[in-house]
Amino acid sequence: MIIATNVSKKFGSLTALNDFSVTCNKGECIALIGPNGSGKTTFIKTILGMVVCDSGFITVNGCNIKNHWEYRSRIGYMPQIGRYPDNMTIGQVLDMMKDIRGKQNKNLLDEDLIISFGLQPLMNKRMRTLSGGTRQKVSAALAFLFNPELLILDEPTAGLDPVSSEILKEKIISEKQKGKLILITSHVLSELDDLVTQVIYMQDGCLCFHKTIEQLSIDTGQVKLAKAIAQVMQNK
């Protein structure tokens, strides 16, 4: 579903992505792992077209994303730090997104998370008054709202309380079973154990490896993802 070919991106003298190639298919749940500043968020932003790559190209569903925008209607994106217009209330932000996506039809919307996060009583609160965690909940609810085929979650559980992050994890698992492609970045590896089927490990903007979780545990002899990755990092 996503094919990235030789993608490079520089910010001034800093190389964020260096000849990065990767293929992601439907029905996979992929963990994007790497040290800070290894280009994970940049890669995600290039898929979304928020960052324009210097060379190489990315196709989503067989369509080159350059100069295209329709493909984004298939993507649900949860940013690392959700930033929303300060003066709008939660309800207004949700309504605006529905309006912009042109999906007013209630049946097509997936409002599970709004209900399970208990956002409904907060609908009239302005975005600037929200705590970091509530903001994350809004981001998550927005990402899942339009039933996208592709979910991109950048540090989804950062800032969420244990109950909420459990709710979110269950939601991710149920979406995975529907055969959607899910991309997750996270530093809390223990949380990814029961979610992901594949691991992409990045370092300094390069792809180190892209393996299934079974292959990784065979190669490293570790069952837990956290330990397996720790071993990979030590061997470098």
Next chain:
Amino acid sequence: MKKVIKYVVIDILRNRIMMAYTLFLMVLSFSIFGLEDNSAKGLLGLLNIILIIVPLVSIVFSTIYVYNSAEFIELLVSQPLKRKTIWMSLFFGLSISMVLAFLIGAGIPVFIYQADITGMMMILIGVLLSVIFVAVAMLAAVKTRDKAKGIGVAILLWLYFALLFDGFVLFILFQFADYPVEKAMIAISMFNPLDLARIMILLKMDVSALMGYTGAVFKDFFGTELGMGLSFVVLLIWIFLPLGISTKRFKSKDL
């Protein structure tokens, strides 16, 4: 695109600064027309203020608004929308609000006191200037990442158009006083929408006699329909050129 414009306009119209600007223009216009017994004189007084205030508010407000909408823009870019649509919506939203404020604040008093061709011309010019400076502001905002620097650039641009350019023109006039520079002056005035606007209105008011020989040359050029048409085209270029450049920049901008 209409949907996004709607959200931008609603957001701006809720802004208190916009309300204050409209009210300020209104009080100013009414008091100027009230002070002068001759409404043509009043129009002249209003002109000088409009040429200073409208571009200043338009450019500073738009620049700050674009920077403050960074989150909004970021949110929209990850949605199925064209970058061009987002940027154009922002431009139209800002322009509609600025024009609306000007029409209510200055348009209504001019309609009441001086509803002739000169008054209409003045309103039209005010509307064009509002839009021109929104376009210039958006260019300044897209070129500089830093907010403080961007606003500084916007203020400097205004300073340039409102004051420095005239100083520069005066300097040239005195330096080349021995040569026939009047025709060249027409060309030079095209480089500043404010000067162009001022000349266009002054000539409509028949006070060009006050401007001496240069005024006569101006009258020869701007007094004709071709000259007027050409000036309007130049003012439109002042909208579309900055807008085109900033859209192109925005399309390849990293967010």
